[in-house]
Amino acid sequence: MAAVTHQAQAIELGGSRSAEAVSDHELLAAIRDGDEVAFQEIVRRYRNPITNFVYRMLDDYDRSVELAQETFIRVYTSASRYQANYSFSTYIYRIATNLAISELRRRKRRKTVSLFSPFTNDDGEAVEIDPPDLNVLQDETLIQNERRRAVARAITSLPQKYRAAIVLRDVEGLSYDQIAQTLRLSEGTVKSRINRARNLLKEKLSVYI
Amino acid sequence: MNGCKYIRERIDAAERPDVFSFEVNEHLSQCDDCERFAFERSALRNLLAEGTRVSAPVNFDAMLTARLAEVKGRRAYWWLASPGYLRLGAATAGLVVMFFAAQYSGLFSDNNPSNKPPVIAVQPSPTPGPQPGPVQLSPPIHDISTGQPVAMTSGSHNRSMPRIRRGGAPVDGVPVGYFTAESGGVVLVRGSNGDMDVQLPTVSVGAQPLLYVSAGQRPVRTVGTSF
Numbered sequence: 001m002a003a004v005t006h007q008a009q010a011i012e013l014g015g016s017r018s019a020e021a022v023s024d025h026e027l028l029a030a031i032r033d034g035d036e037v038a039f040q041e042i043v044r045r046y047r048n049p050i051t052n053f054v055y056r057m058l059d060d061y062d063r064s065v066e067l068a069q070e071t072f073i074r075v076y077t078s079a080s081r082y083q084a085n086y087s088f089s090t091y092i093y094r095i096a097t098n099l100a101i102s103e104l105r106r107r108k109r110r111k112t113v114s115l116f117s118p119f120t121n122d123d124g125e126a127v128e129i130d131p132p133d134l135n136v137l138q139d140e141t142l143i144q145n146e147r148r149r150a151v152a153r154a155i156t157s158l159p160q161k162y163r164a165a166i167v168l169r170d171v172e173g174l175s176y177d178q179i180a181q182t183l184r185l186s187e188g189t190v191k192s193r194i195n196r197a198r199n200l201l202k203e204k205l206s207v208y209i
Numbered sequence: 210m211n212g213c214k215y216i217r218e219r220i221d222a223a224e225r226p227d228v229f230s231f232e233v234n235e236h237l238s239q240c241d242d243c244e245r246f247a248f249e250r251s252a253l254r255n256l257l258a259e260g261t262r263v264s265a266p267v268n269f270d271a272m273l274t275a276r277l278a279e280v281k282g283r284r285a286y287w288w289l290a291s292p293g294y295l296r297l298g299a300a301t302a303g304l305v306v307m308f309f310a311a312q313y314s315g316l317f318s319d320n321n322p323s324n325k326p327p328v329i330a331v332q333p334s335p336t337p338g339p340q341p342g343p344v345q346l347s348p349p350i351h352d353i354s355t356g357q358p359v360a361m362t363s364g365s366h367n368r369s370m371p372r373i374r375r376g377g378a379p380v381d382g383v384p385v386g387y388f389t390a391e392s393g394g395v396v397l398v399r400g401s402n403g404d405m406d407v408q409l410p411t412v413s414v415g416a417q418p419l420l421y422v423s424a425g426q427r428p429v430r431t432v433g434t435s436f
Contacts, residue, residue: 043273047265055263065266069273073280148260155257170257176222195221202253209252 024088031079043072046089049172050096056167057100059156067103071096090181093174097164097182104160147208154204162197169194213243220247226254 022030022041030038050071055064074095075082082091155163164183168174169190176194180187202209216236220243223229229237229247237244266272 040270043270047269048262051265051269052262056260061263064263065269065272068265069269069276072273073277076277077280147256151256151260166257170254171260173258175224191218191222198221198250198253201257202249205253205256208256209249 025084028079028082028084028088031076032082039072039076042075042088046092047072050092053093053167053172054096054100056152056155056171057097057163058103059152063103067096067099070099086181087178089174090178093168093172093178093182094184097168101160101164104163150205150208154201157204158197158200162193162200165190165193166197166201170198213240216240216243217246220250226251226258 022038024042024045027038027042031042047068051064051068054067054071055061058064058067071092075092082088155167158166165179168179168182169176174182176187176190179185179194180190183190185193213236216233219233220229223233233247237247
C-alpha cells in the first residue's frame with residue numbers, strides 16, 4: 001500500500017500538481033487517455049470506503065472484496081462514458097450499490113436463510129431472533145465485538161431499499177443529496193427511507209441503545 | 210413554536226447526531242418526548258458509526274490488476290467470444306446448406322444441349338478397359354430373345370433412367386451399338402450370358418446415380434448415388 005501511495009504521490013498530472021491534489025474528474029479524464037497511474041490513484045482513494053460499504057450491505061467480507069474490485073473494473077471500462085455531471089463519489093457508490101443489490105437479489109433467489117432471522121413479521125421483513133446475553137461479560141473486547149456483530153446483523157436484516165440508504169447515510173456519511181443522486185431517488189424518498197430504517201434499527205438494537 | 214414533527218425531521222436531517230440547530234435545542238429544552246427521541250437517534254447513529262470499518266486486503270491492488278488484465282484480454286479478443294464464434298459458425302453452416310441445396314436443385318448442372326459433354330462411346334472389343342478414344346465393350350450386348358444387338362443410350366434429357374433400344378436405328382443421334390455415359394456414375398451391365406457383370410469405365414462428375422442395367426432381364430433400377 002505504501003508503495004502505491006508513494007507512486008501515486010510521484011505522478012504529476014498537468015506537470016505541476018501531485019496526484020493528491022488532482023480532482024477525481026481530472027483523474028477520470030486521465031484514465032480515459034490510458035493513464036494507468038491515474039487509475040491506481042482512484043483505487044487508492046476509494047478501495048477502503050467501497051469495500052466497507054459493500055461489506056455493510058452484504059456482511060460477507062470475501063464477497064465484498066470481489067464486488068469492490070468489480071466496481072473499479074467497471075469504472076475503468078466505462079471511463080469513456082463517464083459524464084462529470086455530479087461528483088465521482090456519487091458515481092462510484094452508485095456502481096457499488098447496484099452490484100450489492102444485485103448480489104442481494106441473487107442470494108434471495110437462492111433462498112438463503114440466516115440462522116439468526118428465520119422468521120418474518122406481518123410486513124414480510126426479517127425478524128431477528130437474537131436474544132441478548134444477560135450474563136455479565138468481563139472482557140470489554142468481547143462486549144464490543146458482540147455489539148458490532150449485532151449491529152451488522154441488524155443492518156443485514158433490513159429490507160434492501162432501506163439498507164442502502166441507511167448505510168450510505170450513517171456508516172459512510174454521505175449527505176441526503178448525494179444519497180438521492182446515488183440511488184436515483186428524490187431527497188424526500190431518501191429521508192423517508194432513512195427514517196424508517198432508523199425506526200427498525202432502534203427496535204432491533206434497543207438493548208444496546 | 211415549531212411542532213414536534215418538524216423538529217424530529219430536523220433531528221433526523223442533522224449532519225452530526227448530537228449537534229442541532231438553535232430552534233431544535235430550544236424545542237428540546239421544553240419537550241421531553243422530543244428530547245428522548247433526540248437521545249435515541251443520537252445513540253443509534255453513534256452505534257452505527259462506531260462499528261469497525263473494514264479495509265481492503267493488502268493484495269487488493271494485485272488482485273485487481275490481475276482481473277483487469279483478464280478483462281482487457283477478453284476485450285482484445287471479443288470476436289472470439291462465444292456470441293461472435295457462434296455467429297461465425299452459424300453463417301458457415303448456412304453457406305454449406307445453401308451450397309448443397311443449390312447442387313441438388315441442379316443449379317450447377319449444365320442443361321444446355323450445346324454444352325453437353327462429349328458422348329463416351331463404348332464399342333465391342335475383346336479387350337475391355339479404358340483406352341484412348343472410344344471404349345470397346347466386351348462381350349457385345351445382345352437381346353437374349355432375338356439375338357439382335359442392343360443399343361443402350363440414356364435419354365437425351367432423362368438423367369436417371371437410361372433407355373435400352375433394340376435394333377440398329379440411331380437413337381438421339383447416338384450410333385447403334387453405342388451407349389452413352391451421359392448419366393455418369395458406374396454402370397454395371399449384366400452380359401448376354403447372364404453370368405457376369407461388366408463394369409464399364411465412365412466419367413462421373415458430381416452427384417450421379419449409380420445404375421444397375423440388367424440387359425432386358427430386369428428393369429433398370431437405381432442402386433444408389435455416387436459422388
